[in-house]
Amino acid sequence: MKQAKIGTRAIWAGEKDSLAFGATQVPVVHSVSFGYDDMDEWYDVAIGKKKGHIYGRNTNPTVQAFEAKIKDLEGAKAATSFSTGMAAISNTLGTLLSPGDRIVSIKDTYGGTNKIFTEFLPKLNIDVVLCDTGDHEAIEKEVAKGCNVLYLETPTNPTVKITDIKRMAKVGKAAGAVVIVDNTFATPINQNPLALGADLVIHSATKYLGGHADALGGSVCGSEELVEAIYHYREINGATLDPMAAYLLLRGMKTLKLRVDKQCENALAVAKYLQTVDIVEAVHYPGLESHPGHSIATEQMKQYGGMLSFAVKGGVDTVRHLLPKLKYANRAANLGAVETVVGPSRTTSHVECTPEERAAMGIPEGLIRYSAGIEDIEDLLDDLEQAFQLLPENLFATT
Structure with a gap:
């Protein structure tokens, strides 16, 4: 059977494993903890050997359904979620960058992202280079000088400038950089950065994914290896997506x-x-x-x-x-x-x-x-x- 089109997948993808009691809609699971009588089973779930949940800061059935849906829409191998879009951005950069590293990006990123680049990362002795948006030659030159992360946002917020993802992904990978694209403005309906060569795609789910201005959230999609590392950073630092917000985002994504x-x-x-x-x-x-x-x-x-x-x-x-x-x-x-x-x-x-x-x-x-x-x-x-x-x-x- 051929793969369904994206509008159909927006409705059906990722929900089956989280349904319960014959319900057709994903339930909101508010429980903070999940109990086990079998100590060995509990341990296997805790170390990831067996599927399940142990504590809400780590995973949750409702949140898991949201992650499965955005993973499908972006054509990714894995996805994880966050309490806000900025949490997705800051946790991802926190996972991938260390003192002495170098990140190349553009000047027109969202204001909060720009503050991370200009105010917070320099304090950690991370070299930040911001190029004129749309000047692909300048970006290529800076990446060639050494780059751990190439961070793009296209279209940009609020100037809606455009960067060539395929071209930048190629130069980023040649330099050994992780290529990240904020896809919030485009949405997976209009653009799929992973298919264009990016390593990670970020969303402020608060915006188009939810679509009703009633739930905060964020997501990151990509390879299993990268997403697992970002998930681990998030589970320890605690920027967890709330189950009720996850439910609202799931409901919004159907349309x-x-x-x-x-x-x-x-x-x-x-x-x-x-x-x-x-x-x-x-x-x-x-x-x-x-x-x-x-x-x-x-x-x-x-x-x-x-x-x-x-x-x-x-x-x-x-x-x-x-x-x-x-x-x-x-x-x-x-x-x-x-x-x-x-x-x-x-x-x-x-x-x-x-x-x-x-x-x-x-x-x-x-x-x-x-x-x-x-x-x-x-x-x-x-x-x-x-x-x-x-x-x-x-x-x-x-x-």
């Missing part, structure tokens, strides 16, 4: 394909509309032919994603007037939800950074991150139009 397809459709329509608005200075969306990474995105992505960003004339003043006028958008620090979510990077993706740090990363204070939801596109476009029309006439008098 992942439907949601992402609609969000991609809406995002492209919104991006095209914004190109016609006079006060919009720039629109960033890889689905636009004018986007610098459009050709690479077309090659490695199935669709262009539900995220875009745009810069407006008047900067922060315009943002203050514009966003509260939107009726069909939550003004919040989240993305990937069924509802449209908007916010400036200064209060969302890069709130941890100073204005100077954001400017150095090419993020103006007037940049708005727009996460398209699954609403009817006519309503989203009408909403944007009425919000622009309600801006004060004198807003740009001195700009």
